[in-house]
Amino acid sequence: MKFIKFLFVGIFFGIVLVKSEAVSWYRIYEMFKFQSFHMYGIIGSAVVLGIISIWALKKFKVKSIEGNEIKLMPKDKSFIRYILGGSIFGLGWALAGACPGPMYILIGTGVYSMLIVIAAAVLGTFVYGLLKNKLPH
Amino acid sequence: MDSILQPWPWYVSGPLITLVMIFLIYFGKTFGMSSNLRTLCTIGGAGKYSDFFRFDWKAQKWNLTVVLGAIIGGFIAVNFLSDGSAIDLNPETIKDLQELGFNNAGSTLLPGEIYDWDNALSIKGLAILIIAGFLVGFGTRYAGGCTSGHAITGLSNLQLPSLIAVIGFFIGGLLMTHLLLPLIFA
Numbered sequence: 580m581k582f583i584k585f586l587f588v589g590i591f592f593g594i595v596l597v598k599s600e601a602v603s604w605y606r607i608y609e610m611f612k613f614q615s616f617h618m619y620g621i622i623g624s625a626v627v628l629g630i631i632s633i634w635a636l637k638k639f640k641v642k643s644i645e646g647n648e649i650k651l652m653p654k655d656k657s658f659i660r661y662i663l664g665g666s667i668f669g670l671g672w673a674l675a676g677a678c679p680g681p682m683y684i685l686i687g688t689g690v691y692s693m694l695i696v697i698a699a700a701v702l703g704t705f706v707y708g709l710l711k712n713k714l715p716h
Numbered sequence: 717m718d719s720i721l722q723p724w725p726w727y728v729s730g731p732l733i734t735l736v737m738i739f740l741i742y743f744g745k746t747f748g749m750s751s752n753l754r755t756l757c758t759i760g761g762a763g764k765y766s767d768f769f770r771f772d773w774k775a776q777k778w779n780l781t782v783v784l785g786a787i788i789g790g791f792i793a794v795n796f797l798s799d800g801s802a803i804d805l806n807p808e809t810i811k812d813l814q815e816l817g818f819n820n821a822g823s824t825l826l827p828g829e830i831y832d833w834d835n836a837l838s839i840k841g842l843a844i845l846i847i848a849g850f851l852v853g854f855g856t857r858y859a860g861g862c863t864s865g866h867a868i869t870g871l872s873n874l875q876l877p878s879l880i881a882v883i884g885f886f887i888g889g890l891l892m893t894h895l896l897l898p899l900i901f902a
Contacts, residue, residue, distance in 0.1 A: 582777065582778060582781045584739075584743060585743070585745075585778045585779075585781040585782050585785065586781050586782075586784060586785040586788075587785065588736060588739045588740060588743075588782055588785060589781065589782035589783060589784060589785015589786040589787075589788070589789060590785040590786070590788050590789040590792065591732075591735075591736060591739075591785075591789060592733075592736045592782065592785065592786050592789060593785065593786040593787065593788065593789020593790040593791075593792070593793060594789040594790075594792055594793045594797060595724075595729055595732045595733060595736065595789075596729075596733075596786075596789075596790075597789070597790055597793035597794060597797075597798075597825070598720075598723060598724040598729065598793055598797060598798075599723070599724050599726070599728075599729030599730075599732075599733075600723055600803050600825070601729065602790070602825055603803055603822075603825045603826065604825070604826045604827055604830065604831075605803055605805055605809070605813070605821050605822050605825075605826075605827070606803065606805075607889075608809065608813070608893060608897075609805055609806055609809040610889075611886075611889045611890055611892070611893035611894070612808075612809060612812065612893060612894075614805075614806040614808050614809045614812075615805070615806050615809070616726070617726050618726075619726075620725075620726030620727060620730060621726045621729050621730040621733065622730065622863075622867055622868070623730065624726060624727055624730030624731055624734075625730040625731065625733040625734045625737075625868055625872075626867070626868065626871045626872055628730070628731050628734040629734045629737055629738075629868060629869070629871070629872025629873075630871075630872050630874065632734060632737075632738050632872070633741075633872050633873050636738075636741065641742070643741075643742055643743065643744040644742055644743050644744060645744050647744055649741060649742075649744075651741070651746065651869070651873050652746070653873075653875060654860060654861075654866075654870060654875045654877035654878060655860070655877065656876075656877065657877065658880060660858055660859060660860065661859050661860070661877050661878075661880035661881040661884055662880055662881075662883065662884045662887070663858060663859075663884065664854075664855050664856070664857070664858025664859025664860065664881065664884065665855065665859045665866075665880065665881040665882065665883065665884015665885050665887070665888065666855070666884040666885075666887045666888035666891075667851050667854055667855030667858060667859075667884075667888060668851065668852055668855030668856045668858075668859055668862065668881075668884065668885055668888060669855070669884060669885040669886060669887060669888020669889035669890075669891070669892065670851045670855070670888040670889070670891060670892045670896070671847075671848045671849065671850070671851025671852035671853075671854075671855055671888070672852060672863075672885060672888070672889055672892075673888065673889040673890075673891075673892035673893045673897070674844065674847065674848035674851070674892050674896075674897070674900075675845070675848035675849060675852060676826065676827075676830075677852075678749070678750075678852065678856075678862050678863040678864075679749040679750040679752070679753060679852065679856065679862050679863075679864075680749040680786065680862070680863065680864055682849075682852075683749070683752075683783045683786045683787050683790075684786045684787065684789065684790035685790060685825070685826065686787050686790065687786070687787035687788060687789065687790025687791035687792075687793075687794075688790045688791065688793070688794045688825060689791075689794065690825070690826055690831050692831045692832070692833055692836035692845065693831070695836060695842065695845045695846065695849065696845050696846075696848055696849035696852075697849060698849065699845065699846040699847070699848070699849025699850045699853065700753050700849040700850065700852045700853030700856075701753050701756050701757060701760075701853060702849075702850055702853065703753075703849065703850035703851065703852065703853025703854035703855070703857075704750075704753040704754050704756075704757055704853040704854065704856070704857045705757045705762050705765075705769075705853075706850075706854055707768075707853070707854045707857040707858055708754070708757060708762060708765070708766040708768035708769050708857070709765060709766050711766065711768050714858065
């Protein structure tokens with residue numbers, strides 16, 4: 580039963596991303612062409628509200644549902660892994676038109692060929708794990 | 717009810733995505749979809765090949781449950797919450813795509829030119845899907861997160877690394893969209 584809340588959050592997430600059209604290849608293409616404000620509005624408003632929300636959670640020392648202090652892990656300090664990894668991710672994002680969240684969601688919308696993309700993404704993650712110690716971080 | 721069935725505007729969708737992040741933080745977790753790809757590697761036995769995959773994947777069951785929900789959410793959204801409205805793309809975008817050989821842009825969520833089985837299983841089409849997926853999977857782990865972990869959560873938490881990663885997302889995305897897509901599809 581403790582998983583049911585995660586199932587509901589996932590369902591909500593899936594519905595929002597389809598209804599916002601953020602799962603659409605076309606919307607990603609249009610975003611990278613700077614031909615619409617739509618995706619920038621979605622990400623921008625999510626981040627602005629997110630900054631305010633996380634600030635408020637910290638400010639008022641809100642406890643998690645289990646009564647623990649809310650802690651967000653800071654990301655490791657580095658430059659090269661973020662710029663290189665991010666660029667590689669961006670190449671794939673603009674080609675597939677989907678990042679990991681939408682990949683799963685699109686399976687639900689009936690685009691089963693997305694399973695090929697997901698399998699390849701798992702393979703990409705696996706190869707990163709193999710090469711991790713040889714890559715600059 | 718009509719406004720639910722039509723596409724939702726950005727100022728509704730964006731804040732609802734924030735809500736997803738806040739729920740997960742309130743539940744003591746974090747919003748990160750690409751982590752599940754690593755979990756799948758571990759379940760598949762990748763721990764035999766790299767330390768990176770040696771962790772207790774059962775601690776990630778909550779996140780796999782989010783994925784299962786997301787799939788169900790996608791199903792519900794297209795089958796019960798949509799009126800079949802076309803995506804209201806910029807006419808310029810539609811024209812640019814026509815020049816690349818994409819017809820009826822916006823009438824479905826994804827272009828059949830890439831995702832219909834006929835195309836997906838051609839040699840070129842299969843290569844496109846595999847390369848795209850591989851780049852996403854490799855890049856997101858190298859960068860330590862994807863759109864949910866960096867662009868939404870990281871930026872909301874004012875993390876400089878996430879800003880660098882998002883700049884990277886755009887370097888790669890702009891390169892693909894402006895230079896490579898015309899070579900791949902022209």
